[in-house]
Amino acid sequence: MPRGGRRDALLALAGLGAWVLAPGAAQAKAQGRAIRLAAAWEHQGSFHIGVLSTQEGAGQALQVHASLEVPTRAHGLCMLPDGSVLATARRPGDWLVRWRPGAGSEPHWFWQDGERSFNGHVLASADGQRLYTTETDAETGASWIVARDAGTLAPAAEWPTHGIDAHELIWDTRGGGGQGNAPTLIVANGGVPTAPETGRVKRDLGTMDSSLVRLDARTGRLLGQWRLQDKRLSLRHLAWSPDGQVLGIALQAEHDDAAAKVAAPVLALFDGIALRVVSAPPHIAPSLNGYGGSTAATPAGWAVSCPRAHGIATFSLQGEWQGLVPLPEVCPLAVRSGALWAGGLAASLQDALAPDPLNHPHGSQLQGVRLDNHWVTA
Numbered sequence: 001m002p003r004g005g006r007r008d009a010l011l012a013l014a015g016l017g018a019w020v021l022a023p024g025a026a027q028a029k030a031q032g033r034a035i036r037l038a039a040a041w042e043h044q045g046s047f048h049i050g051v052l053s054t055q056e057g058a059g060q061a062l063q064v065h066a067s068l069e070v071p072t073r074a075h076g077l078c079m080l081p082d083g084s085v086l087a088t089a090r091r092p093g094d095w096l097v098r099w100r101p102g103a104g105s106e107p108h109w110f111w112q113d114g115e116r117s118f119n120g121h122v123l124a125s126a127d128g129q130r131l132y133t134t135e136t137d138a139e140t141g142a143s144w145i146v147a148r149d150a151g152t153l154a155p156a157a158e159w160p161t162h163g164i165d166a167h168e169l170i171w172d173t174r175g176g177g178g179q180g181n182a183p184t185l186i187v188a189n190g191g192v193p194t195a196p197e198t199g200r201v202k203r204d205l206g207t208m209d210s211s212l213v214r215l216d217a218r219t220g221r222l223l224g225q226w227r228l229q230d231k232r233l234s235l236r237h238l239a240w241s242p243d244g245q246v247l248g249i250a251l252q253a254e255h256d257d258a259a260a261k262v263a264a265p266v267l268a269l270f271d272g273i274a275l276r277v278v279s280a281p282p283h284i285a286p287s288l289n290g291y292g293g294s295t296a297a298t299p300a301g302w303a304v305s306c307p308r309a310h311g312i313a314t315f316s317l318q319g320e321w322q323g324l325v326p327l328p329e330v331c332p333l334a335v336r337s338g339a340l341w342a343g344g345l346a347a348s349l350q351d352a353l354a355p356d357p358l359n360h361p362h363g364s365q366l367q368g369v370r371l372d373n374h375w376v377t378a
Contacts, residue, residue: 035350036065037334037341038085039375040074043368049074049087051101051378054348054360062348063363066101075120076168076374080128080150085378088133091165092117092194096133096153110153114138116146121168123185124150132185132217134166143189145169145215159220163189163211168237172214173244174272183217188235188249205254210235212249212275226275232256233264233277237373239295241302241317242338246271248302253290266292266304266313278302278319287324288313294373296333298340300353305330305342305373312342312352325352332375343371 034053041048050067054060075090080098088096096118099107112118112135119134131148143166147157172184191210208231214224228235237250246269253264263285265277280288289308296303301322302315311324312333329345339351346367350358362369 034065035336035341036378037332037343037375038077038079038378039332039343040070040077040087040372041366041369042073042372043370047071047073049077049085049097049099051085052366052375056350056358058350058358058360060360061363062360062366064365068097068099068101068107070097071095073372075372076122077376078122078124078131079376079378080124082128083378086122086124086131088118088120088122090120090372091167092136092138093120094118096122096148098150098153108153110148116144119143119166123169123171125183126171130156132169134161134169134187136165141193145185145187145220157220159215161187161189161215162213162222162225163191163209165190165192165194165210165234167235170238170240170247171217173240184223185215185217186238186247187213187215188238189213190234190236190252191231192234192254205232205256208232208234208254212247212270226270228268228275228277230264230277232260233268235268236292237294239297239333241297242299246317248295248297248304249275250292250295250304251277251290252292255290259286261290262286262288264290266290266306267295267302267315267319269302269319276319278315278321280313280321284321284324293331294333296335296340298335298338298353300340303333303340303342303353305333307331312340314353325349325357327352329370331373332371334375334377336377341375341377343375345370 036053048067051065053065054062074087078086084100094112096110116135123132135144143161145159167188167190169187189211191208193204212226232255234252239248249268253261255261265279268277288306293305304313310328311326314322327344332343334341342349342352348360
């Protein structure tokens, strides 16, 4: 489809505001014990964001509570204090949406004009008044943080990330990284070169430059930048340890050599000073396929979803290998009350790092659904 025709079609779809509240949603709400997770998924070529719900306890089905069809594949999500869900298209994306499930109001969309593309992640300030998105300049390939008004979604300020392929961003919980009480952001520059005319096709991987940066969230000033020794490891997704002192980063390998790629580590740790990889044992590492989908941490340790390995790679909080928790096509991870929730293809796990995780089969509306990399507690 020509670019203009495709965009017109996407705009028409977005204008429909086609959201639904699932038939069982009112009953789940009335019970008052529902666990809710905002998620993104694909089903038979259509893409959705929404809220999934279940009850605590093994065997309780995971159901669609509310959903909104979106024009293209969504990626990262964020919850605002008023219950709104924020989602943006995966890279190179052209839409951002704010939607309040069940409120009866139309979703609020923001569309890029072609000069920038969204990189799949959005973050909100603590009060929900300001949003931050990672974006790429279509002409230069440089990445930016764009600060936006949460009400209008319009840009208010922008700062360079000092890299390319910026992906997830997260608030620095370490007291501003030595900057007093100033709010600071940490951003993962994935470092994978692409071009506007070829979309997600990776180019010139020998020039990869992945890094972790710390930015002043008021001015965008660069406060620090760190790189791994292995330049073919792309820093992608971020999560803090339970005490907020160590940052975990899910890695995705981009090596030319197939053996090196599948054996590459899937987790790096950052203590505010140094960035280091942690590895699975040599006989285990190749089974992880060098691909970390998402990461999270509980008091039991670190978790990295490895969808190509059909399991969750687990490490102690110090980085020692603990084992692989099997779950077919697992990708999204979220922590609720200290327990890890992990989403798979036909079922999801509650307290996935426990000796005996609780299984939640997917309900009828989730049959054949492929969950995207992320979900968040709602």
